[in-house]
Every structure is written in C-alpha cells, then in structure tokens.
Amino acid sequence: MWLGHLPSLEPHLWNHFDIETVMVSAYEIIRNRRVYNEVCERGIHKYLGFDGLIIMDSGGFSFQKKDELDVDPEDILELYEISKPDLGVVLDHPLNPLEDEMKNRERWLKTLQNSDLMLKNGKIPLIPVVHGYSLEDLKKSCDDIKNIHENPPIIGLGSIVPLIFKCRGSKKFKNSVNFIIDSVRMVRKEFPDSLLHVFGIGSTKSMHLMYSLGVDSLDSMGWRLKAAYGCIQLPGVGDRYPVNKNNGRPSLTESDKELLSVCECPICEDKSLEERIRLLDSDFKSRAIHNAWVFICERDLYHQKLLDGSCFDFCNERLKTGFFSKHFSYALQEVVHQRLDSVNI
Numbered sequence: 324m325w326l327g328h329l330p331s332l333e334p335h336l337w338n339h340f341d342i343e344t345v346m347v348s349a350y351e352i353i354r355n356r357r358v359y360n361e362v363c364e365r366g367i368h369k370y371l372g373f374d375g376l377i378i379m380d381s382g383g384f385s386f387q388k389k390d391e392l393d394v395d396p397e398d399i400l401e402l403y404e405i406s407k408p409d410l411g412v413v414l415d416h417p418l419n420p421l422e423d424e425m426k427n428r429e430r431w432l433k434t435l436q437n438s439d440l441m442l443k444n445g446k447i448p449l450i451p452v453v454h455g456y457s458l459e460d461l462k463k464s465c466d467d468i469k470n471i472h473e474n475p476p477i478i479g480l481g482s483i484v485p486l487i488f489k490c491r492g493s494k495k496f497k498n499s500v501n502f503i504i505d506s507v508r509m510v511r512k513e514f515p516d517s518l519l520h521v522f523g524i525g526s527t528k529s530m531h532l533m534y535s536l537g538v539d540s541l542d543s544m545g546w547r548l549k550a551a552y553g554c555i556q557l558p559g560v561g562d563r564y565p566v567n568k569n570n571g572r573p574s575l576t577e578s579d580k581e582l583l584s585v586c587e588c589p590i591c592e593d594k595s596l597e598e599r600i601r602l603l604d605s606d607f608k609s610r611a612i613h614n615a616w617v618f619i620c621e622r623d624l625y626h627q628k629l630l631d632g633s634c635f636d637f638c639n640e641r642l643k644t645g646f647f648s649k650h651f652s653y654a655l656q657e658v659v660h661q662r663l664d665s666v667n668i
C-alpha cells in the first residue's frame with residue numbers, strides 16, 4: 324500500500340508512525356517551481372526526509388485533467404533520474420470511459436510510444452502501465468508492452484478509477500466493477516511473474532477485493548481526501564463523520580464508537596473517546612493521520628489473515644455489506660466456475 328503524499332503539504336506521515344512506502348506525483352513537483360528545484364537539488368528522499376521506498380508516478384492523469392499533457396516523457400525521465408525515487412512510472416495517457424473509442428485508442432498509442440522510449444532509456448526501474456476498456460483492448464495492450472519488455476518486474480493497471488466514479492448509471496459500463504475484476508485477472512494471467520500494481524483504487528474496502536484477486540500493491544490518496552471532506556475511517560466501516568450535525572451524513576454509531584475507542588493511532592492513543600471525537604471533528608491533520616493509520620492497519624490485517632489461512636472469512640466479513648458486496652460475490656462465482664472448468668478438464 325503506497326500512501327499518496329503531496330510533496331509540499333503536511334502531514335508527513337512518517338514523522339507520526341512507521342510507514343515503509345509512499346507515492347508522489349511528478350505532476351505535483353513539476354507544477355511548483357520551488358518544489359521542483361529543491362527536489363532536483365536534494366533528491367526526493369532528502370527533500371521529504373523519508374528513507375523508505377518512494378514511487379514517483381508520472382501524474383499522467385493529473386496532466387490530462389488539466390489539459391496540460393504537453394509534458395515530454397524525456398522531462399519526466401530527467402526528473403526521475405535527478406531526484407532518484409526507488410521506482411518511477413511510465414508517462415501514461417489514461418483513458419476516459421466517457422470519451423469515444425478512437426480518442427482512447429490514440430491515448431494508448433501515445434502511452435505505448437512513451438513506454439518504448441522510457442523503458443529503453445530509463446536509468447531507474449520503471450513501471451509500465453496497461454490500459455483498456457474491453458478485455459480485447461486490454462489483452463492487446465498487454466501484448467504491446469510485452470513486445471517492449473517481455474517480463475517487467477512490476478506491471479501497472481491504469482484507468483480504473485474513472486470506471487468507479489464516472490460510470491455509475493452509464494449504460495456502456497453497467498457492471499464496471501465486475502469489468503475491473505475481469506481486467507485484474509487478465510493482467511495477472513498475462514504477467515504471471517510480475518508484481519501487479521493497480522493504480523488509485525486502494526480504499527479500506529476495495530483493497531481487500533483487490534488483494535484477494537492477486538494484486539500485489541495499490542496506492543491511495545483516500546486517507547487525505549476523506550479527511551479533507553471531514554470523514555474518518557474505521558476498520559470494516561464506511562466513511563463516517565465524527566459528529567452528527569443533523570445533515571443526513573453518516574456519523575458514528577454506537578458500534579463505530581467502540582471501534583474508535585480502541586484505535587491505537589498516534590492521534591487517538593492516550594485520549595478519552597470524547598477527546599478523540601472532538602479532535603477528529605475539528606482538525607484536518609488529525610483526521611488524515613488517523614485515516615492513514617487505519618489504511619495501514621487494514622493492509623497488515625489482510626496480510627496476517629493471508630498467512631494464517633483465514634483470508635476468505637476475513638474478506639467475506641469486510642465486503643459483505645456496502646458497495647463492493649455484490650462484486651465480491653461475482654469474484655467468488657468466477658472462482659467456482661474456474662474450479663469446475665479445471666475439474667472437467
């Protein structure tokens with residue numbers, strides 16, 4: 324789980340508790356001259372004061388969103404090489420599910436050109452990213468990347484986030500989460516020896532669905548975004564507002580309060596339940612640190628359940644209610660079908 328970090332902003336999570344991995348975006352660095360100069364001068368680890376692993380994402384999605392994708396792959400490579408993150412991501416042009424197929428195809432061709440240039444010339448380890456809004460396109464995109472690098476150590480799957488947020492109610496992508504499940508399975512199969520990273524889909528619930536499909540790593544800015552909206556995270560529970568302000572938004576139930584009362588994050592520890600609620604309601608930074616802690620605890624819990632063999636029951640419990648419940652059932656049906664197929668063979 325690579326927690327997204329905005330280079331010039333607080334909180335610096337690693338100053339509050341142990342984390343091993345963060346993700347920063349080249350877009351956020353390039354758009355701020357002062358940050359860019361300092362990152363280039365000192366290197367990204369020294370600039371952040373963080374000695375764990377850092378992925379630098381190209382920020383293709385943000386450049387595209389701001390219509391500023393005139394940045395060259397060479398510029399991104401240069402930033403990677405000067406600032407020395409542990410891993411970089413190929414400059415990609417993410418697809419848009421609401422755009423026509425021709426435009427999306429052009430985007431993939433540009434991504435492919437960048438992948439070719441960057442993978443052949445890059446001096447730090449780079450993650451190529453595949454994209455596709457049909458299994459046929461995605462298979463083609465996997466084949467295209469294999470033509471450049473047969474067996475990349477890490478492969479990324481991108482363009483997934485808009486399928487969740489932009490496609491609700493869209494006819495074309497009625498079952499967009501089921502399509503994501505099929506996509507993850509396909510990329511997992513196409514690159515059996517590569518670590519699989521799925522970009523931008525690591526909420527405290529979706530992470531369990533993704534990990535159970537064989538995804539090795541995820542990234543998320545959710546800990547921070549949810550804090551900015553005033554929400555806190557709790558294990559196995561959806562977004563909650565610490566205080567009921569009678570505006571129809573979900574606030575803490577009695578069982579949520581029990582979960583919060585045993586939180587051991589650096590914000591909650593040594594405080595009464597009332598103090599925790601007051602602080603989490605009033606202070607963004609406290610919410611962000613608490614949320615990030617919950618993300619990391621959920622990741623660790625998945626790992627622990629995987630090791631002790633109780634992963635299925637754990638995921639079932641975490642995903643049985645809410646948005647992902649029917650999709651987890653879909654993922655399980657597919658597993659049953661695959662098993663039956665293999666028995667028939």
Ligand SMILES: [Zn+2]
Pocket residue numbers: 586587588589590591592613616
């Ligand atoms: Zn806490």
